Amino acid sequence: MSPPAILIILLLTSLTTTTTAEIRFTEIRSDPRPIIPFDEFGFTHNGRLELNITHLSFSQQTSPDPTKLGFFFCTRDSWLLVLQQIEDNQISCALQSNIIKHVSDIPTDSGTTNFNKYYVLSDPDQYTLVFANCIPGLQVTMNVRSSMYNLDGNSNTRDYLSAGITVLPRIYFTFSFIYFTLAFVWIWILYKKRLTVYRIHIFMMVVVILKAVNLVCEGEDKSYIKRTGSAHGWDVLFYIFSFLKGITLFTLIVLIGTGWSFLKPYLQDKEKKVLMIVIPLQVVANIAQVVIDESGPYGQDWVTWKQVFLLVDVVCCCAVLFPIVWSIKNLREAARTDGKAAVNLMKLTLFRQYYVVVICYIYFTRVVVYALETITSYKYLWTSIVAAELATLAFYVFTGYNFKPEAHNPYFAVDDDDEEAASEQLKLEDEFEL
Incomplete structure (x- = not known):
């Protein structure tokens, strides 16, 4: 998938008014896409992400490079800068950029099929959760449960609606x-x-x-x-x-x-x-x-x-x-x-x-x-x-x-x-x- 096509996907994601970033259960099956965008969410200073990955597997027999597979957060503006870095050959993979907020690499040990990640985000903004696969031809299979929410400052109550639509x-x-x-x-x-x-x-x-x-x-x-x-x-x-x-x-x-x-x-x-x-x-x-x-x-x-x-x-x-x-x-x-x-x-x-x-x-x-x-x-x-x-x-x-x-x-x-x-x-x- 070309960078312009990826940008179009992210822009269309931002124009989906009914997306509420609720708890999502997603099945990825033999997917070779280099970029898979998930939900967009507006975080406050008390933003949280709970990520649960199960039934993880790859199309190749040998263990792939774990640094070329992972989840990250990015805004629309930061993604434009990441694309510019790739075009200028400053980086070869989005996960190498210092602009993104790296969430987690994907463990590629042969015996690892499940893992969890709890991520605290304190910089308020509108972010898109993205999975990057920087290994050409590699097909990824996994079940993803993503839960994004904000905590109320006083009661620590979870708010699963994005900061811009919580009202x-x-x-x-x-x-x-x-x-x-x-x-x-x-x-x-x-x-x-x-x-x-x-x-x-x-x-x-x-x-x-x-x-x-x-x-x-x-x-x-x-x-x-x-x-x-x-x-x-x-x-x-x-x-x-x-x-x-x-x-x-x-x-x-x-x-x-x-x-x-x-x-x-x-x-x-x-x-x-x-x-x-x-x-x-x-x-x-x-x-x-x-x-x-x-x-x-x-x-x-x-x-x-x-x-x-x-x-x-x-x-x-x-x-x-x-x-x-x-x-x-x-x-x-x-x-x-x-x-x-x-x-x-x-x-x-x-x-x-x-x-x-x-x-x-x-x-x-x-x-x-x-x-x-x-x-x-x-x-x-x-x-x-x-x-x-x-x-x-x-x-x-x-x-x-x-x-x-x-x-x-x-x-x-x-x-x-x-x-x-x-x-x-x-x-x-x-x-x-x-």
Whole structure:
């Protein structure tokens, strides 16, 4: 594996927001990779690593050089310097660098198959645990149990969440309370205006409830990991509700974008095809997310699954925009032909706004949030998650407010003055386009 490829792996590791560096059990089988990155973790002044290696074996019969096999810690910045040292022929193996924090060599005596290492780390920073194999062609087999945690300064309680995300349980529980409150308010609105409620409004209520439950499961997941290093099954519930939340949210955007229930009680064939594309892609995206979270970057196919997840997510985000574009085009044509310019102009303006908001929401949660993770200090990684949740909350509130049930729906009521004003505006828009 080339140094640039290794650097890409480490960078992708740093962009995995759901990695919590819990206690990991990893099986390495006949692996020839020169570098195997494990979890990344933000340590405080009281950082600890417990490393347990079992069933250690090598592909060659003779005992390999123990100084060329071992575990070490490095930051992203230090790894760049290590690569520079290798390229300048200052060192031939990463384990020889004076920049890394050497954790342990691998005992290569023929009778040694198990060993343990307890490592104290007092320099706070974001580190990646890495295994280096500097013997070309040597295949390594071993079972690795890695446990990284920080000790509380007063009680010596173990905290298995990285220093930058240790506050996540409280954050997720806070947002779940907000969403449950929104769900209650929405149910009250639907009951109060039940005569003007469409099926889409019921679907919107389901989306909000699923989001709230998903945040509860994610909060419990992180809370258990923080205390014990294991999710105790809460990760399964989190994956289930995350899957349901993702599918329902993308489906809601498509349904609103097509005008279903608001403008028409049915979906056209091309709109159904969009749903038939988005839903299976969301299934693939969630499978990829589970593999990424559960295997970690030490898995040989981890980079592939990471690329699959990013690609599928981008395709889904692009696909949901097409129905909104189609609705805007159809409304614009209808505004010139059916004699109801004001009504259609009102719909057209709203759908234009929604199109812009969807693009901003996708851009912020997919691009800006990752940028924040990259530039933010490891101690404040939680801020990028708060930013993403605030953007999602704003998107939910905007959608609910603009598409709430109305007793006098502006889509269907218009007076002569509005009609005349709308016609003039359409003429000005046509002249501007010409």
